[in-house]
Amino acid sequence: MSKSTDYEPIDLIVISLAREINDSESCYTGIAIPSAVVAVQLARMTHAPNLQFFYGGYWINPDLDVDLFTIMTDTEAFVESISKAQGFSHLVQLYQYWEGPKHTLSFGIIRPAQIDQFGNINNSVIGDPHHPKFRFPGGAAAGDIINTCSRVIAYVPRHDVRTFVPEVDFITGRGSSPKWRKDVGLTDYQGIKTVVTDLAILEFHPSSGKMCVRSIHEFSTIDEVQENTGFDLEIPKDIPTTRAPTKEELDILQSKADPLSIRNFDSRNR
């Protein structure tokens, strides 16, 4: 890190994720990837109060004023939240928004263990799947979300060559390739559109589908980003700097959206 800042990289990750969210969109977040949960609540507390979202497959638009982790882990807050949610769903109803007759969810958020230059993700294994060198926990819904939400936002808490590989060892979920999506009839679902890391924000070239740099964070350099990426990134001439967190964003993040700092689970584990 070449510059010191008054926030942590994980704060910028969460804030950048939140900025990818537009008001009145619909989405789903799992409960096991902390920064995604925090980012959604931060977006709701700032610019996206009308986000339609399922939390834990149950609450629809849960309490706007309390951090979401508390709802799941504090039984009193759980009961309290029931009277403040806009509605209640059932798990099976949620799955109807993945594949079913209802409208498609606008976006989902995932955390890949490996991602390659075409946006394929691997949350399964490194090495022979039957005799793995490294076994990840598994994709859970990541593969489903890539093929059922209109777009997907990925985040990577630690940008390094272990995560950013030329070709994933195993495709848990198929990438952004527009050609493949056309061939297989999945054009309504664009795959991963954006990858937010602790060094930069990445996106995919609309026709080639290859990963390129959208912006780098104020405390990182383009060399640092390229060094920590296992393949050649497409780098624009003038590289924008990721907009730094505003004081308001940081305040709301720290005091309301994530007072228990559950986002730090993401920087500790991977």
Next chain:
Amino acid sequence: MSKSTDYEPIDLIVISLAREINDSESCYTGIAIPSAVVAVQLARMTHAPNLQFFYGGYWINPDLDVDLFTIMTDTEAFVESISKAQGFSHLVQLYQYWEGPKHTLSFGIIRPAQIDQFGNINNSVIGDPHHPKFRFPGGAAAGDIINTCSRVIAYVPRHDVRTFVPEVDFITGRGSSPKWRKDVGLTDYQGIKTVVTDLAILEFHPSSGKMCVRSIHEFSTIDEVQENTGFDLEIPKDIPTTRAPTKEELDILQSKADPLSIRNFDSRNR
């Protein structure tokens, strides 16, 4: 009718249906075929108090002391019955007992509009299905029950050549043919085992699968049965007479199982 009795033919139909039911079996009855509903409740009120049954896809073992029609049509009885049922089901749970991982229901009861010598039933159409001469209401679950309950009991309120035909115009549900059931892998479901009419009780020969007479009612003759059947019935040498209703059966039927005489809907309509 050659003899006068102190009961109506429909009473003997219902009582004979009830006698086909064994205690502790499991079953389903629809709510639209009155004599089936009454027969099940009569069986529960006499010799089968431990019958496991779904009523209307909702109650499991509903009130043993009230007629079932009242539960569906009297809102106070409906609410009252909730506290007396042994359990509550959901429609979709019921369908898991038709096709699903749970044990097979012991029997179902159906009312065919046409039935042939091999136990095929037609509740659909007479004539060209696209330009029917006569359109029946449709099979509802009759076809499903034949292939998903261990055995099926059929009843025919008016035994005549319009109903008992050599070959049905249209197979709404496939008959008892042991060979066909073996070929298609449905041997767990025997199809129709018994047909109770206002003249006789009929069954199917275990190997040929052809309809034969089990007993004739005390007020009918074998000639009458054969005349009103559109094909040659196998008739045993000594034809048993259907056991007449006992006084207790008649009393319970009239006073408790069906005080509103909904079984008469069956003798009025067909």
Next chain:
Amino acid sequence: MVVIGTIENLVKKVITPDIKISFGGAALFLKPMEVVREIIRQEIKDLIIYTLIGDLDIDLLLGVKAIKELHSSYVGLPMIGMARHFRKAMEKEQSVDFYEWTELSMVRAFQAGAMGTPAIMLRSLLGSDLVKLREDFEEVTYRGMKYIQVPAITPDLAIVHAYAADQNGNVFYPKHHALDEFSTLPAQCAKQLFVSVERMITNEEGRELIQQGQSTMFSSIDVDFVVEAPKGAWPSGFPPFYASDMGHIMTYSGMANMPETFDMYLREYVFGKSQEAVQ
């Protein structure tokens, strides 16, 4: 986002010719009868209807020739008798394409639609001539066993009647619910959901219902259109609020017998009186 409106306005806006509609309810229970009457009042035609067990809803619509294509496992007046206009439409006028399903196959096709799977295998249809009438029912073999594969049902719109809706569009169902899945099954497979309710309530009242143990039958996010229609299932029943009005249905059955008396029925019970007066 949920649109809340009057039955007149929303029926006019949403229900158009050639629309594929699934109806909630079954067998003289929980039919969206007031919406059916409004469809007749607005003279909307060429409907494609899916209903598990059709009764007065279907017979009325067939009587005014509003249905072009019909899918059901049974159309009749349970306990009472034949559905006159259904028979007439099929036998004499041949004015409707009727597709008969078995009850289970139709339920499975609703469930397949809800899951977004295009077709589903089941066994209970084996041996039935219903399969022969349908190009889209296929006999298939999976791991050596025979099945009939039927296509999913995916209506444009489901119409169901329920108890109450709050201003967000959460739809509530009475505490001791029964028969609710006769309405949720045809609703979950449809692209949009139109709900008539006994009464509109405030969000505050909705929260109180939840506190009292009512369940949400549909969540705000699943609902598209809501109208208030007190006693909107009548003459079909809505336990525990009101029973099926068997007397009225017998009256209907008699009046449906001849065109003159059916016209009288329509004038009296569909066009003639305001909704309040009927009930």
Next chain:
Amino acid sequence: MVVIGTIENLVKKVITPDIKISFGGAALFLKPMEVVREIIRQEIKDLIIYTLIGDLDIDLLLGVKAIKELHSSYVGLPMIGMARHFRKAMEKEQSVDFYEWTELSMVRAFQAGAMGTPAIMLRSLLGSDLVKLREDFEEVTYRGMKYIQVPAITPDLAIVHAYAADQNGNVFYPKHHALDEFSTLPAQCAKQLFVSVERMITNEEGRELIQQGQSTMFSSIDVDFVVEAPKGAWPSGFPPFYASDMGHIMTYSGMANMPETFDMYLREYVFGKSQEAVQ
């Protein structure tokens, strides 16, 4: 007919080697943990387990080598980190056949099992290498569209934890229920159902719960075995009664790291204390 018994007796009677079991709950919520501990106490091995999201339940059973074949979409300790014994079993010992599903494909396979359909088509698995590892996942085309067809899951037994059961075997769920379908999905596809409950109640109390608006999660007719196990989901959570015990799960995560400390964990929390003392 429902059999009500002690956890010791019924686990011994029902859970045998090579049995295919689906677990209710997911992701540190509503896992049948006391039954898992009893399986370990009785040293039952060679289990075939299906669970949507595996966590401590799976990691404990893998730690004592009780699982022979495992189906799940994810095995880890959500928020906290890797499941140590899962990694060890896969990477070093290769002592378990693990079949990774996606969450949706596993849900659809549970639903297919419940419906008695042998396989089901879905699209979200398209392009995934998970398909290549499975002979029983097939790419199929229906009406010109590509799908992956996965086989139904049909376990011999489902084990779930719930709130209360009456003497008929009706199983109740708290009024403001959440997450219940994480348990009903794996239950409805199984041939038999084993339920542990926070408390046994009388039929009279069951009726009172219904009057108060509780819903029956499973009906008597669907339930085969019932045992009482107060706080039986601990340390997974059962809102609104108790939260996931994240502190304990972190302790576990540390102690699972080495064989010696894992033995201490087992002595302390599985074998060492009576059920009451743990909670």
